[in-house]
Amino acid sequence: MxxxxxxxxxxxxxxxxxxxxxxxxxxxxxxxxxxxxxxxxxxxxxxxxxxxxxxxxxxxxxxxxxxxxxxxxxxxxxxxxxxxxxxxxxxxxxxxxxxxxxxxxxxxxxxxxxxxxxxxxxxxxxxxxxxxxxxxxxxxxxxxxxxxxxxxxxxxxxxxxxxxxxxxxxxxxxxxxxxxxxxxxxxxxxxxxxxxxxxxxxxxxxxxxxxxxxxxxxxxxxxxxxxxxxxxxxxxxxxxxxxxxxxxxxxxxxxxxQGMENVFRRQWALTQMVRTAATAMGLTLLAEDHYTWGLTSIKLPEGVDGQAVLSCCAERYGIILAGGQDSLKGRIVRFGHMGHVDYGDVLAGIMALMHSIAACDGEVKTDNVLEQAMAAYEKASDEGYPEDFA
Amino acid sequence: MxxxxxxxxxxxxxxxxxxxxxxxxxxxxxxxxxxxxxxxxxxxxxxxxxxxxxxxxxxxxxxxxxxxxxxxxxxxxxxxxxxxxxxxxxxxxxxxxxxxxxxxxxxxxxxxxxxxxxxxxxxxxxxxxxxxxxxxxxxxxxxxxxxxxxxxxxxxxxxxxxxxxxxxxxxxxxxxxxxxxxxxxxxxxxxxxxxxxxxxxxxxxxxxxxxxxxxxxxxxxxxxxxxxxxxxxxxxxxxxxxxxxxxxxxxxxxxxxQGMENVFRRQWALTQMVRTAATAMGLTLLAEDHYTWGLTSIKLPEGVDGQAVLSCCAERYGIILAGGQDSLKGRIVRFGHMGHVDYGDVLAGIMALMHSIAACDGEVKTDNVLEQAMAAYEKASDEGYPEDFA
The missing domain is CATH 3.40.640.10 (Type I PLP-dependent aspartate aminotransferase-like (Major domain))
Structure with missing residues (x-):
């Protein structure tokens, strides 16, 4: 349910x-x-x-x-x-x-x-x-x-x-x-x-x-x-x-x-939230400086089956994420946080991803990940996105 | 309302x-x-x-x-x-x-x-x-x-x-x-x-x-x-x-x-209903033998402004009909009765059309029109459509 x-x-x-x-x-x-x-x-x-x-x-x-x-x-x-x-x-x-x-x-x-x-x-x-x-x-x-x-x-x-x-x-x-x-x-x-x-x-x-x-x-x-x-x-x-x-x-x-500035600000803050979570889990982000807002691509630990992680997220936690395509198939998770998604959905998504990687025998840190993610979200919400995007 | x-x-x-x-x-x-x-x-x-x-x-x-x-x-x-x-x-x-x-x-x-x-x-x-x-x-x-x-x-x-x-x-x-x-x-x-x-x-x-x-x-x-x-x-x-x-x-x-035969039968019966109504009103049908089911084109009496009839139907009766296009513009009404439309909607549509033509000074008979239309609908529902369509 x-x-x-x-x-x-x-x-x-x-x-x-x-x-x-x-x-x-x-x-x-x-x-x-x-x-x-x-x-x-x-x-x-x-x-x-x-x-x-x-x-x-x-x-x-x-x-x-x-x-x-x-x-x-x-x-x-x-x-x-x-x-x-x-x-x-x-x-x-x-x-x-x-x-x-x-x-x-x-x-x-x-x-x-x-x-x-x-x-x-x-x-x-x-x-x-x-x-x-x-x-x-x-x-x-x-x-x-x-x-x-x-x-x-x-x-x-x-x-x-x-x-x-x-x-x-x-x-x-x-x-x-x-x-x-x-x-x-x-x-x-x-x-x-x-x-x-x-x-x-x-x-x-x-x-x-x-x-x-x-x-x-x-x-x-x-x-x-x-x-x-x-x-x-x-x-x-x-x-x-x-x-x-x-x-x-x-x-x-x-x-x-809402005004588009606030729409963008929210997307920016959710992006900081997921990026911070991935780093706190000890995972690597695919895109370094020039990254999409609303979508975060996260590299899976070596040897972990990406399809199994996605299935675990979907079946055990009801979280639908996207996988990699072509050469990235099975190697990354694409975590979407665009559209009508809020911090609560993202918290659930981070938790599901973390536990699913662990369930698939991947190495992943779990200490305080959600707290760090939420702090990044709140900080980014307060500060807004950098001026050079305006 | x-x-x-x-x-x-x-x-x-x-x-x-x-x-x-x-x-x-x-x-x-x-x-x-x-x-x-x-x-x-x-x-x-x-x-x-x-x-x-x-x-x-x-x-x-x-x-x-x-x-x-x-x-x-x-x-x-x-x-x-x-x-x-x-x-x-x-x-x-x-x-x-x-x-x-x-x-x-x-x-x-x-x-x-x-x-x-x-x-x-x-x-x-x-x-x-x-x-x-x-x-x-x-x-x-x-x-x-x-x-x-x-x-x-x-x-x-x-x-x-x-x-x-x-x-x-x-x-x-x-x-x-x-x-x-x-x-x-x-x-x-x-x-x-x-x-x-x-x-x-x-x-x-x-x-x-x-x-x-x-x-x-x-x-x-x-x-x-x-x-x-x-x-x-x-x-x-x-x-x-x-x-x-x-x-x-x-x-x-x-x-x-429902089965497609019954879907078609209903469309056929509604078509007979509108055609009978138009004839009972003393109006002429544009298509004689080979007519679309679900849509009936009715010629307006000479001199009647088709746009005024449509506006009257819409504004006074809440009935949205289509007009003629190009050379038929202003001269016909296209009465749709396809999709999720039933005999009650069609009764309202016939009544609105009849009264709107009259309001626009068009000659139109009103005697017993709805009764004749309904009888045609019930007869066609019972008998079904001709075999050569099957």
């Missing part, structure tokens, strides 16, 4: 207000009431993305928005650079090559961030690059790439910065206009505390010019058509996911009430 | 069981529990489509599934025939020409069905046709095209029959394998009594061969990739809309309990 606690990097638990909204009966999407709701959602999404440009909602998973970004911004034969430091970096590469785009891959070891030096070197090798495709947060490793620095470096160059913000928007700061991001996209099931099924994408002025020049042949992911609908009367090209949008309105209302 | 009643051809009102399922908290989509649910859903969808082939769920609106059908089944330069008797027939044409497919258009007057004669003539003009794209139900007019006859006619020809079943699947019979449909697709917000955001598509064996030969360059609408995931372990390529799929499982459970 224990509760299940979903501590994965998406989907995340949903606030009760959102769940009740999702249960509401249908309204018609082309009638004035829903059009007015879409208008409010548009304002809220621009506030969330920190942009003056329209934010387009698509009925798709986040990979749909990634596909839309590639097919609208680039043509067959265009050259792009992919920052590949994990599974989602690889996905950028797969999408781009599906559409005949010439992709230069900058590989960084899984767990490490990209540096400006890497990019400088790659640009010498690929001089005709029209865009750089990167994750803000690489969900497969829990690394936060330095988007602000990359944007600054690219500002004077005719190269579009395309950022997958799927596990970053609503979790850590990513002000689109201020930093100079050319394309920012996200999904509904991470920071936005909604089920999956909606994705969002916004383009800078110069990115829109590129789309207008390209005249992409896209029927479903037709960003110019969607923008026209928004500007004309806040509508969508195709039937939108009505109840997810109603839930989004509720979620963005909760964000408005 | 009156209730709002949604009587449009999608979205439709949702059963309470479905709404409560939609409100459930998230589970993780890659864990064994959800994989098992996807396995059950797969069996139910094959039962619903009456096919032995996998039915793929996509995170998209129905137009996404239409796009997937076109880009997977046909290549640039292929010739297809489009049955265009309304807005959604036009959509087939728009999708096909977006992707450089050579489209022959068979125009039929809005409100009329296609005939085999039309198709025979067109095939003489376009001898290299690789597929015929048609709506089972053309939602903009309420016409039911004769899919069974078309399928029979095409059986011995190397021409794929691609059927948009968006406002037909779960509403009127459309047995994919028995009739010989090569591609059947639908959306979640019509017969399936769910919010929009999910679409479904299934291909015949010969259609799959075509996709294998084409090797389409599709990242998001990658049907071969989705089929592999289903066959391997009931999973999806991308993060699926978790709560819509949970709601789908509930809905298909309701269908299983």
């Amino acid at each position: 224990d509760k299940m606690r979903l501590l994965t990097p998406g989907p995340t638990p949903l606030p009760e207000e959102v769940r009740l909204t999702l249960a509401m009966d249908m309204v018609h999407h082309r009638k004035p009431g829903f059009t007015a709701l879409l208008g409010e959602i548009q304002k809220d999404l621009q506030w969330l993305f920190e942009t003056s440009q329209p934010v387009i909602s698509l009925a798709s998973s986040g990979s749909g928005a990634m596909t839309a970004a590639v097919t609208n911004l680039f043509k067959k034969g265009d050259q792009v650079l992919i920052i590949e430091g994990g599974k989602f970096g690889e996905r950028w590469g797969n999408i781009a090559s599906t559409y005949g785009i010439d992709t230069g891959i900058i590989s960084v070891p899984w767990g490490k961030p990209i540096t400006i030096g890497h990019i400088e070197t790659a640009l010498r090798q690929y001089p005709k690059v029209k865009g750089i495709l990167v994750q803000a947060s690489e969900t497969s490793t829990g690394v936060l790439h330095p988007i602000k620095e990359i944007a600054e470096y690219l500002r004077e160059k005719d190269i579009l910065l395309v950022v997958d913000g799927i596990s970053a928007v609503g979790i850590s700061p990513l002000p689109m206009d201020k930093w100079g991001i050319d394309c920012l996209l996200t999904g509904s099931q991470k920071g936005l505390m909604l089920p999956p099924g909606l994705s969002f994408i916004s383009l800078s002025e110069r990115a829109w010019k590129r789309v207008e020049e390209n005249r992409p042949r896209e029927f479903y992911f037709n960003l110019l058509g969607e923008r026209d609908k928004i500007l004309k009367n806040s509508q969508t090209l195709f039937t939108p996911p009505i109840n997810l949008l109603m839930g989004l309105h509720t979620c963005l209302g909760l964000f408005r009430q | 009156d209730k709002m009643r949604l009587l449009t051809p999608g979205p439709t009102p949702l059963p309470e069981e479905v709404r409560l399922t939609l409100a459930m908290d998230m589970v993780h989509h890659r864990k064994p529990g959800f994989t098992a649910l996807l396995g059950e859903i797969q069996k139910d969808l094959q039962w619903l489509f009456e096919t032995s082939q996998p039915v793929i769920s996509l995170a998209s609106s129905g137009s996404g599934a239409m796009t997937a059908a076109v880009t997977n089944l046909f290549k640039k330069g292929d010739q297809v025939l489009i049955i265009e008797g309304g807005k959604f027939g036009e959509r087939w044409g728009n999708i096909a020409s977006t992707y450089g497919i050579d489209t022959g258009i068979i125009s039929v007057p809005w409100g009329k069905p296609i005939t085999i004669g039309h198709i025979e003539t067109a095939l003489r003009q376009y001898p290299k046709v690789k597929g015929i794209l048609v709506q089972a139900s053309e939602t903009s007019t309420g016409v039911l095209h004769p899919i069974k006859e078309i399928a029979e006619y095409l059986r011995e020809k190397d021409i794929l029959l691609v059927v948009d079943g968006i406002s037909a699947v779960g509403i009127s019979p459309l047995p994919m394998d028995k009739w010989g449909i090569d591609c059947l697709l639908t959306g979640s917000q019509k017969g399936l009594m769910l919010p929009p955001g999910l679409s479904f598509i299934s291909l015949s064996e010969r259609a799959w061969k075509r996709v294998e030969e084409n090797r389409p360059r599709e990242f998001y609408f990658n049907l071969l990739g989705e089929r592999d995931k289903i066959l391997k372990n009931s999973q999806t390529l991308f993060t699926p809309p978790i709560n819509l799929l949970m709601g789908l499982h509930t809905c298909l459970g309701l269908f299983r309990q």
Whole structure:
């Protein structure tokens, strides 16, 4: 009769207000009431993305928005650079090559961030690059790439910065206009505390010019058509996911009430909490300085079977964590603490992880771990996140 | 304080069981529990489509599934025939020409069905046709095209029959394998009594061969990739809309309990009810013999402002109906009675329509209309639908 606690990097638990909204009966999407709701959602999404440009909602998973970004911004034969430091970096590469785009891959070891030096070197090798495709947060490793620095470096160059913000928007700061991001996209099931099924994408002025020049042949992911609908009367090209949008309105209302600085502060504090716990347990963190907020990747002690640890957490403690992917499979635990998760859930998650590693014969310290974690949480809540993220 | 009643051809009102399922908290989509649910859903969808082939769920609106059908089944330069008797027939044409497919258009007057004669003539003009794209139900007019006859006619020809079943699947019979449909697709917000955001598509064996030969360059609408995931372990390529799929499982459970014959019988009886009411009011039906179940298009008396009628229905009676599109704008009312709608809702809808037309100075008979409608409903419920639909 224990509760299940979903501590994965998406989907995340949903606030009760959102769940009740999702249960509401249908309204018609082309009638004035829903059009007015879409208008409010548009304002809220621009506030969330920190942009003056329209934010387009698509009925798709986040990979749909990634596909839309590639097919609208680039043509067959265009050259792009992919920052590949994990599974989602690889996905950028797969999408781009599906559409005949010439992709230069900058590989960084899984767990490490990209540096400006890497990019400088790659640009010498690929001089005709029209865009750089990167994750803000690489969900497969829990690394936060330095988007602000990359944007600054690219500002004077005719190269579009395309950022997958799927596990970053609503979790850590990513002000689109201020930093100079050319394309920012996200999904509904991470920071936005909604089920999956909606994705969002916004383009800078110069990115829109590129789309207008390209005249992409896209029927479903037709960003110019969607923008026209928004500007004309806040509508969508195709039937939108009505109840997810109603839930989004509720979620963005909760964000408005709290203010994004407080949303980010909480995510930051929970991140400090889990990192402190892992270190106190004597475990190693995969990402050192540049780490995702809302997700912590923790290396398991040598010889411990990661799948057995996850199963023990789930079956004995009702704690659902994610494992490593590909080369990291069985070797790390990805501890999610994004969305509607609080310190109490995280305490339960830390305890479950600690006891499950021990049950799988892994070496793990247990002294005072929860106390140290809670102290780190309270300290980080009081102090807030460092200024250079703002 | 009156209730709002949604009587449009999608979205439709949702059963309470479905709404409560939609409100459930998230589970993780890659864990064994959800994989098992996807396995059950797969069996139910094959039962619903009456096919032995996998039915793929996509995170998209129905137009996404239409796009997937076109880009997977046909290549640039292929010739297809489009049955265009309304807005959604036009959509087939728009999708096909977006992707450089050579489209022959068979125009039929809005409100009329296609005939085999039309198709025979067109095939003489376009001898290299690789597929015929048609709506089972053309939602903009309420016409039911004769899919069974078309399928029979095409059986011995190397021409794929691609059927948009968006406002037909779960509403009127459309047995994919028995009739010989090569591609059947639908959306979640019509017969399936769910919010929009999910679409479904299934291909015949010969259609799959075509996709294998084409090797389409599709990242998001990658049907071969989705089929592999289903066959391997009931999973999806991308993060699926978790709560819509949970709601789908509930809905298909309701269908299983009732049996599809009874679901269809109810839709048939409600259709007879509304058609009888319209005739009793002295109004003309747009579609004569070949009419959609679950949606009735009714011509308004000359000179009556259709928008004013709809507004009166909505504002005075809380009845939400749909209007005509394009050339039919302002001239017809589309009265939806699909999904979770019963005779009581339809009685309210008929009454609202009758009084609103009168309020807009339209000529309309009111004598005994509801009694005649109810008698038609009860008779059709008892007798069931004609055998040639089975």
